[in-house]
Amino acid sequence: MTTARIEPALDGVRGATRIPHSKPHMQRALLLSLLANAPSTIMNPAWSSEAESLFSSVREFGLDVTGQDDRSLHLSGVGKSVKTGSAKVSVVGSAFNFRAMAAVACLSRGETVLEGNAAMLKRPVTEYLSFIPELGGTLTDISDAGHLRTRIRGSSRLGGTATVDTQHSSQVLTSVLLIAPLADRPVRIRCTNAGAVGEGYIGLTESMMRRQGAGIERDGSSFVVHPSVYDAGMHELASDFTALSYLAGAVATAPRGSVTVDGYYPSELSSEREFLAVLERLGIRTAYDPVERRLRIEKGDPAAEHVEIDGRNIPTVVPTLAAIAPFVAARVTLRNAAHVNNHKCRRVDVMIRELTRMGCWIEPKHGADGRVDGFTTVGRQAPAGGVALESHGDHRIFLSLATAALGADRPSVLGGAEHLHASFPDFLTSLNTLGAGVGPAA
Numbered sequence: 001m002t003t004a005r006i007e008p009a010l011d012g013v014r015g016a017t018r019i020p021h022s023k024p025h026m027q028r029a030l031l032l033s034l035l036a037n038a039p040s041t042i043m044n045p046a047w048s049s050e051a052e053s054l055f056s057s058v059r060e061f062g063l064d065v066t067g068q069d070d071r072s073l074h075l076s077g078v079g080k081s082v083k084t085g086s087a088k089v090s091v092v093g094s095a096f097n098f099r100a101m102a103a104v105a106c107l108s109r110g111e112t113v114l115e116g117n118a119a120m121l122k123r124p125v126t127e128y129l130s131f132i133p134e135l136g137g138t139l140t141d142i143s144d145a146g147h148l149r150t151r152i153r154g155s156s157r158l159g160g161t162a163t164v165d166t167q168h169s170s171q172v173l174t175s176v177l178l179i180a181p182l183a184d185r186p187v188r189i190r191c192t193n194a195g196a197v198g199e200g201y202i203g204l205t206e207s208m209m210r211r212q213g214a215g216i217e218r219d220g221s222s223f224v225v226h227p228s229v230y231d232a233g234m235h236e237l238a239s240d241f242t243a244l245s246y247l248a249g250a251v252a253t254a255p256r257g258s259v260t261v262d263g264y265y266p267s268e269l270s271s272e273r274e275f276l277a278v279l280e281r282l283g284i285r286t287a288y289d290p291v292e293r294r295l296r297i298e299k300g301d302p303a304a305e306h307v308e309i310d311g312r313n314i315p316t317v318v319p320t321l322a323a324i325a326p327f328v329a330a331r332v333t334l335r336n337a338a339h340v341n342n343h344k345c346r347r348v349d350v351m352i353r354e355l356t357r358m359g360c361w362i363e364p365k366h367g368a369d370g371r372v373d374g375f376t377t378v379g380r381q382a383p384a385g386g387v388a389l390e391s392h393g394d395h396r397i398f399l400s401l402a403t404a405a406l407g408a409d410r411p412s413v414l415g416g417a418e419h420l421h422a423s424f425p426d427f428l429t430s431l432n433t434l435g436a437g438v439g440p441a442a
């Protein structure tokens with residue numbers, strides 16, 4: 001494990017830096033490039049360990065690279081004729097990659113074994129793959145104590161009606177939608193609940209599919225997708241707003257802060273717009289210059305004494321908001337985030353525990369079913385820090401706790417820097433560029 005030492009940012013954070021391009025856009029662009037019948041291009045590819053792992057998986061199913069440089073990736077897909085034969089596909093710790101590749105495996109006439117790491121066994125993954133038998137494929141759970149593993153076989157009559165869970169994650173719906181146009185018969189999808197979690201990510205899937213010619217009929221939480229093909233894709237990737245959240249977090253937790261993000265491309269994700277609006281209410285102002293492609297982040301005053309946040313559509317930034325909340329003058333309450341506990345670790349629980357160890361006052365909130373569904377804080381605090389924090393193998397916990405540690409009185413050490421490769425490999429360098437003192441722990 002790689003441990004970092006985070007010094008309090010006593011002089012504030014100031015200056016300009018860059019952030020990665022969007023991981024969710026990159027993952028969809030890779031999948032759609034495989035499923036298109038014509039060549040595709042990805043501009044500004046967003047390389048991270050999770051994108052690389054998905055790239056290997058789609059290559060197993062036939063995606064060909066026809067050209068590549070720093071700025072662009074030229075790809076040739078196979079449409080619905082994904083490679084047959086016995087394929088073993090490893091997704092390591094990414095549930096998105098597991099769910100999406102499970103759907104892709106339904107297009108294959110051969111057998112696919114999908115494998116994820118032990119941490120994936122604790123997440124609601126296999127229990128929500130019933131769309132596979134419902135659409136005509138077969139699914140066998142062959143997990144052991146150290147791996148989540150399933151064997152999947154497709155069908156030559158793929159199609160029908162699938163009931164898809166949208167209470168625990170949006171990713172299953174995204175996965176079924178992506179393959180639906182390539183099924184042999186129409187695919188009808190009924191979602192388990194009307195207010196899906198992570199609706200923004202479902203919207204992103206729909207808009208990227210439509211841009212490549214897919215016809216999706218949507219009526220609230222029901223979808224119908226008729227057989228068609230995907231046209232060529234030209235994907236110009238936006239910036240990763242979740243990566244942005246950690247820099248906004250640094251501005252919030254440090255005593256002073258003014259940060260510019262160079263080369264910022266806003267995306268169509270509704271979750272991004274919602275997050276920027278939440279930041280504004282917390283007193284973190286962002287101003288975007290579309291000509292210079294620069295986003296400026298500055299500290300102001302919260303919009304109210306008590307800021308209430310709905311976490312349903314902003315799952316990735318709930319840990320960041322937990323890190324920010326103890327450092328803003330307002331009381332903050334965030335709810336409707338029970339689904340965020342289904343991620344790489346129980347993200348809401350872990351953030352509350354580790355921030356409490358750092359010296360913050362942050363308490364869980366519970367939903368009507370008694371489960372933790374958020375947190376509440378009591379206004380600006382001065383946590384002592386000076387403790388060893390644990391990121392539970394989760395890049396987002398590392399990033400969020402590092403953000404909070406900048407605002408503590410004493411240095412903190414934080415394990416798990418190696419997981420930054422999952423989404424924001426240059427984060428520690430960025431923090432140092434902004435004047436924070438971050439380095440390896442002695």
Ligand SMILES: O=C(O)C1=C[C@@H](OP(=O)(O)O)[C@@H](O)[C@H](O)C1
Pocket residue numbers: 023024027096168169170171174197198201202315316339
């Ligand atoms: O579709 C996607 O790209 C994602 C959907 C969301 O998953 P959940 O709906 O499981 O939270 C989000 O949290 C994840 O980081 C990325």
Ligand SMILES: C=C(OP(=O)(O)O)C(=O)O
Pocket residue numbers: 093094095096097343344396423
């Ligand atoms: C999307 C993420 O995770 P997963 O694919 O494992 O749900 C993430 O951690 O950024």
